Amino acid sequence: MEGVNEKENEEVEAQKHSGPSELGKWAEIQDMLKKRVITEDDFPWRLPSLQSQHQQLRYVGGVDVSVSKEDPSMACGSLVVLDLHHALRLVYQCHTVLTLDVPYVPGFLAFREAPILVHLLEKMKSTASPFYPQVLMVDGNGLLHPRGFGLASHLGVLANLPTIGIGKNLHHVDGLTRSGVKELLEAEENRTKDLITLRGSSGFIWGVAMRSTQSSLKPLFVSIGHRISLDTAIKVVKMTCKFRVPEPIRQADIRSRKHLRKHQIGRLE
DNA sequence: GCGACAG
DNA sequence: ATCTTGTCGC
Numbered sequence: 403m404e405g406v407n408e409k410e411n412e413e414v415e416a417q418k419h420s421g422p423s424e425l426g427k428w429a430e431i432q433d434m435l436k437k438r439v440i441t442e443d444d445f446p447w448r449l450p451s452l453q454s455q456h457q458q459l460r461y462v463g464g465v466d467v468s469v470s471k472e473d474p475s476m477a478c479g480s481l482v483v484l485d486l487h488h489a490l491r492l493v494y495q496c497h498t499v500l501t502l503d504v505p506y507v508p509g510f511l512a513f514r515e516a517p518i519l520v521h522l523l524e525k526m527k528s529t530a531s532p533f534y535p536q537v538l539m540v541d542g543n544g545l546l547h548p549r550g551f552g553l554a555s556h557l558g559v560l561a562n563l564p565t566i567g568i569g570k571n572l573h574h575v576d577g578l579t580r581s582g583v584k585e586l587l588e589a590e591e592n593r594t595k596d597l598i599t600l601r602g603s604s605g606f607i608w609g610v611a612m613r614s615t616q617s618s619l620k621p622l623f624v625s626i627g628h629r630i631s632l633d634t635a636i637k638v639v640k641m642t643c644k645f646r647v648p649e650p651i652r653q654a655d656i657r658s659r660k661h662l663r664k665h666q667i668g669r670l671e
Numbered sequence: 672g673c674g675a676c677a678g
Numbered sequence: 679a680t681c682t683t684g685t686c687g688c
Contacts (some may be wrong), residue, residue, distance in 0.1 A: 467678075506679075508676040515678075552677065573677045580675095593672050610681040617688095623677085659680095678679050 463535025464650025558628025576602025
């Protein structure tokens with residue numbers, strides 16, 4: 403009977419940023435699209451192995467959006483594809499500079515970034531490039547999200563592509579907190595483990611905290627995006643980690659930054 | 672009531 | 679997210 407729940411708080415918050423009840427509508431859209439998420443392996447390829455007469459995973463994509471600090475309405479979205487068969491060599495990259503009007507609101511990142519990324523994917527698909535990604539890594543969470551539908555899942559459903567969510571920070575959900583996870587990682591029993599299952603107080607497994615490199619104390623937060631199981635997602639992430647951040651994400655990040663700077667200098671007066 | 676809150 | 683060079687160490 404107390405009408406003051408989290409949803410309403412979000413709506414109040416929304417009006418400060420995106421107009422009346424915007425967040426409520428966004429949450430409805432998320433709940434709707436979430437019904438289409440597939441949380442098991444759903445693709446024709448297999449993980450790379452010595453002998454396999456099946457199609458193998460080879461082209462792994464990564465996406466990122468960079469924003470200019472001096473002009474927060476200016477952004478650059480990037481899509482890169484790396485070749486798993488050739489030491490993660492870059493085989494495709496595409497960038498688009500545009501103005502952003504949608505603000506960043508925690509829990510609603512997709513409404514800010516997904517349209518840009520969908521555009522990049524559609525553009526690539528229309529060229530019939532042989533490098534179209536078999537799986538896409540996204541800088542943002544998948545199931546690890548207040549409503550179980552973060553950017554990686556959102557993009558996966560819209561593009562109908564297997565996606566993996568990669569968070570560099572934990573988004574608090576279901577009793578999981580940064581300090582709590584930090585203590586888990588430092589617990590004696592987990593000292594040497596590189597994977598910590600993120601089980602919330604509800605019992606649901608939201609993803610894993612992963613030490614992607616031996617030298618990295620700070621974990622990566624991996625979750626299912628769409629059309630892939632958590633186990634497979636973890637394996638793909640491990641295969642692409644030269645440094646803490648997996649190469650597809652890292653390359654997209656580096657290149658979108660660089661592209662944005664170049665674009666700004668080009669139109670500087 | 673206050674704080675927390677992916678990028 | 680963004681501002682940013684050098685620097686400490688394997």
